[in-house]
Amino acid sequence: MFLSRLLDPVKLAAREAGAELWRLYQTGDFQQQQKADASPVTSADLAANSIIIDRLSTIAADIPIISEESYQVPLAQRQNWPRYWLIDPMDGTQEFVARSGDFAVSIALVERGWPALGVIYWPKEDVMYYASRGNGAFKQQHNLINRIHVNTHQAGNILKIAISRRQPLQPIIDLMQHAEKVEYIALGSCSLKSCLVAEGKADCYLRLGPTGEWDTGAVHVIVEEAGGKILDSEFTALSYNQRTTLANPDFMVMGKASIPWSDLVKSRPTERDLSA
Structure with missing residues (x-):
């Protein structure tokens, strides 16, 4: 029940962050720089990060957040958390910069060391993938929702x-x-x-x-x-x-x-x- 109550608000947060990413992608109104590990980060990453953190803090203020684009919490402080949000505000920053459109918002809830809820939103295609533990996995494109399964691969097939x-x-x-x-x-x-x-x-x-x-x-x-x-x-x-x-x-x-x-x-x- 706890996970079910969280899922729809998290999907909305992902969609809102994705909408801002798509707006900045279309207008080109963003700045790029390099992080310490030489990977790219843009002002779009940071804008989406701000939206997601704000929404998750409203959804469940007592659940801490770990994000790729925010201060990393030391292990001694986080290792006993019973649950926490784990987010990548834009997975595929290189694709964003290269103009392929293959970037996505990623939000997970980790409970007792294992992912329990996950939402991926792909702005370019308006596709949402989501799942919560024990409840199946789904793909939503526009208003059409289908349960998804891995391929039933047959021996000898490609x-x-x-x-x-x-x-x-x-x-x-x-x-x-x-x-x-x-x-x-x-x-x-x-x-x-x-x-x-x-x-x-x-x-x-x-x-x-x-x-x-x-x-x-x-x-x-x-x-x-x-x-x-x-x-x-x-x-x-x-x-x-x-x-x-x-x-x-x-x-x-x-x-x-x-x-x-x-x-x-x-x-x-x-x-x-x-x-x-």
Whole structure:
């Protein structure tokens, strides 16, 4: 009941932030700069961040917030939180700047270390993906709402792999060396590629390179409620709010459990130091 009461207000917050992103995208009225890690951030990211934090604070003032674009709370302060919001006001800033339109708003609620509610809004297509734990995953486009499921892949069929528009393809090819028939589907935004798996348009998404927990929080519950899994590159579960940094290891968004993923995808040891 608690999650059900939160879902509609969170969807409205995502839609409002997305509307502001789309307005700034269309007008070009934004400024760009680099963060300390050399990744881009724009005034549009910050505008959406402000809207979301304001709305979430109104929805549930007692729930703390972690955002990619806000001050990062030290582990000692946050590690015992029973629940918190985990947000990425604009997932796909590079796509925003490059004018592809493949960017999205991502809002998750994490409870006891695991995502319990997730909302992804794609302004360009007016598409909302959302889920809450135990209640299924859904896609809403305009006023049409459908429950979504991962693809019922059959042995021998072409395996559809979601990939980034802006990362080298060869490392993905190397990891999929045991799959005979592969089709690659390019899309921007980490969360949107994960949602392709959730709705059955792709069978897998392999993410190599830096991401934060805010990149997977919302899609984690959406993918799992659609019948899929998100695991790190050594086939173990991702974790939340357990490390000093909020960096993710390389990870895989996988569809149908009956697909022999451990045979098809070569295990790849984590290269970044994710120690607590």
